[in-house]
Amino acid sequence: MNAIPAQEVAGHCLQAFTQLVHVSQAAFYCVDRQLQARDFRLHGMSGEMHRDYLDNYRQFDPLQPSNCASSGLNVVPLSFAMARQPQRDNHRYQDFLLRYGVVDVVEILAHRAGQPQAAISLLRTAEQGAFTLDQLSQLNALQSLLQLAVANIQPNEDPLIDLTPRERQIALLLRQGASNKQLAQELNVGLPTIKTHLINLFRKTHASSRTELVGILFL
Structure with missing residues (x-):
C-alpha cells in the first residue's frame, strides 16, 4: 500500500x-x-x-x-x-x-x-x-x-523531527545566526533557559558547536 x-x-x-x-x-x-x-x-x-x-x-x-x-x-x-x-x-x-x-x-x-x-x-x-x-x-x-x-503515513523527512517545538524555534533562529541574547529576547526567556535548550540540542544531535549543530540539521 x-x-x-x-x-x-x-x-x-x-x-x-x-x-x-x-x-x-x-x-x-x-x-x-x-x-x-x-x-x-x-x-x-x-x-x-x-x-x-x-x-x-x-x-x-x-x-x-x-x-x-x-x-x-x-x-x-x-x-x-x-x-x-x-x-x-x-x-x-x-x-x-x-x-x-x-x-x-x-x-x-x-x-x-x-x-x-x-x-x-x-x-x-x-x-x-x-x-x-x-x-x-x-x-x-x-x-x-x-x-x-x-501505519500508512508517509515517512517524515523533516530534519527537526526529533526536536521539541521550542528546540525547533531555537534551531531555526540559530540558522539565522542568532546569539544567546537574541534567542532569549525572541523567546522571552532567560539566558539560563536558552543554555539548557542548547545543551539538549547538542546532546540530541551529538554536535560540539553551534556551527556543527546547524550543519547537522540543515545542510
Missing part, C-alpha cells in the same frame, strides 16, 4: 472520530522518538488555545504521549491519566481546561513497534458532558482503524 501524507491521514481520521462522537475540539498529531507530540492538525480549536497549551500547559498534561505510552491503553480517559500524576500538575492542567470550558478529554493512540506513532485528542464542553462508557467503547472499536491509517 502506498504511503500517504500525514496531513491527509489526519483529516480523514478527525472526520471519522468527530462524526462518531460529538466533541467541541479535536487534534491529530504525530509522536516522535522522544515521545513528543508534533505536526498538529486541529479541528474546532482556535490557534490561541493551541498556542496557550503548547507554551504554558503541555508539561502538565496527564495525556501527553509519554504518560499515555506507560498506561498500556489504546484509549486513555482523562480521569485515568490524572490518577497517575501528581495533584499539583493536575490542578495546573485543570486551569487550562477551565479557561476554555472543557470538562473531559480522551486520547486515542496508534502504535508502531510498541511506541505511540500518532494520536487523536478529543475534548468536550460542559454542554456535551463527559464521555460515557458506551462512547469510550466505541472509540476503542474505532482505534483499530486509526492504527491501520497511521
Whole structure:
C-alpha cells in the first residue's frame, strides 16, 4: 500500500472520530522518538488555545504521549491519566481546561513497534458532558482503524523531527545566526533557559558547536 501524507491521514481520521462522537475540539498529531507530540492538525480549536497549551500547559498534561505510552491503553480517559500524576500538575492542567470550558478529554493512540506513532485528542464542553462508557467503547472499536491509517503515513523527512517545538524555534533562529541574547529576547526567556535548550540540542544531535549543530540539521 502506498504511503500517504500525514496531513491527509489526519483529516480523514478527525472526520471519522468527530462524526462518531460529538466533541467541541479535536487534534491529530504525530509522536516522535522522544515521545513528543508534533505536526498538529486541529479541528474546532482556535490557534490561541493551541498556542496557550503548547507554551504554558503541555508539561502538565496527564495525556501527553509519554504518560499515555506507560498506561498500556489504546484509549486513555482523562480521569485515568490524572490518577497517575501528581495533584499539583493536575490542578495546573485543570486551569487550562477551565479557561476554555472543557470538562473531559480522551486520547486515542496508534502504535508502531510498541511506541505511540500518532494520536487523536478529543475534548468536550460542559454542554456535551463527559464521555460515557458506551462512547469510550466505541472509540476503542474505532482505534483499530486509526492504527491501520497511521501505519500508512508517509515517512517524515523533516530534519527537526526529533526536536521539541521550542528546540525547533531555537534551531531555526540559530540558522539565522542568532546569539544567546537574541534567542532569549525572541523567546522571552532567560539566558539560563536558552543554555539548557542548547545543551539538549547538542546532546540530541551529538554536535560540539553551534556551527556543527546547524550543519547537522540543515545542510
